[in-house]
Amino acid sequence: MPDLPELFKRNQEWAAEMTAENASFFDDLAKGQTPEYLWIGCADSRVPANQIINLAPGEVFVHRNIANVVVHSDLNCLSVIQYAVEHLKVKSIIVCGHYGCGGVAASLDDSDHGLIDNWLRHIKDINRHNKDLFEGMTEAEKVDLLCELNVKEQVLNVANTTVVKNHWSNGGSLTVHGLIYDIKDGILKNLETSICSLEDLDARY
Numbered sequence: 001m002p003d004l005p006e007l008f009k010r011n012q013e014w015a016a017e018m019t020a021e022n023a024s025f026f027d028d029l030a031k032g033q034t035p036e037y038l039w040i041g042c043a044d045s046r047v048p049a050n051q052i053i054n055l056a057p058g059e060v061f062v063h064r065n066i067a068n069v070v071v072h073s074d075l076n077c078l079s080v081i082q083y084a085v086e087h088l089k090v091k092s093i094i095v096c097g098h099y100g101c102g103g104v105a106a107s108l109d110d111s112d113h114g115l116i117d118n119w120l121r122h123i124k125d126i127n128r129h130n131k132d133l134f135e136g137m138t139e140a141e142k143v144d145l146l147c148e149l150n151v152k153e154q155v156l157n158v159a160n161t162t163v164v165k166n167h168w169s170n171g172g173s174l175t176v177h178g179l180i181y182d183i184k185d186g187i188l189k190n191l192e193t194s195i196c197s198l199e200d201l202d203a204r205y
C-alpha cells in the first residue's frame with residue numbers, strides 16, 4: 001500500500017484523462033518544453049499558475065515563493081529567471097500577486113512570525129517607503145494596496161536583474177508584467193506596470 005493513496009489515484013486518473021484527450025500528450029511533452037511565459041507568483045495554494053491562466057503543462061515556467069518576492073541575492077529565483085530568459089527564451093515574465101496575501105498581511109503586523117519575518121522584511125520596506133499612501137485605510141485595504149505595491153516593486157526587481165538587463169542590452173525582446181489575482185472571483189488584473197526595455201526601466205526607476 002503506497003503512501004498518499006488518494007494522490008496516486010488522482011494522478012493515474014489525470015494521466016489517463018490527458019492521454020484520452022490527446023494520445024501523444026506525454027510523448028510530445030517528453031521531447032522538451034518551450035513555454036512563452038515565466039510566472040513568478042505566491043506559494044499560496046489558492047493561486048496555482050497553470051490553472052488561473054488555463055495553460056497546459058509545458059506552457060508556463062513557474063517560480064513561487066511566499067508573497068512573490070524577487071530578492072537581488074536569491075540564487076533560487078535568479079537561476080529561474082536566467083534559465084527562462086537565456087535557455088527557454090520566454091517573451092514574458094509575469095509577476096503575479098494576489099489580494100489578501102497572508103505574507104503581505106503578516107508583514108504589516110508587529111507580531112513575531114519567526115524565520116519568515118526576515119523574508120517579509122522586503123515587504124515591510126515597501127510599506128515604510130510608501131507610508132503616506134496608507135493613511136485612513138482599514139487593515140484589509142492596507143493589505144490589498146501593499147499587495148499591489150509589492151507586485152510593482154518586484155517587477156522593478158526583475159527588470160533590474162543582470163540577466164534581464166543584459167538581455168535587453170543585447171537587443172533581446174522581453175516584457176516584465178505585473179498582475180494581481182483576486183481569489184474572491186478568480187479574475188486577474190493587469191497593474192499596467194510593464195517594463196519592456198532599458199529605456200522603460202530608466203524612466204520608471
Ligand code: CO
Nearest residue numbers: 042044101102
Ligand atoms: Co500570498
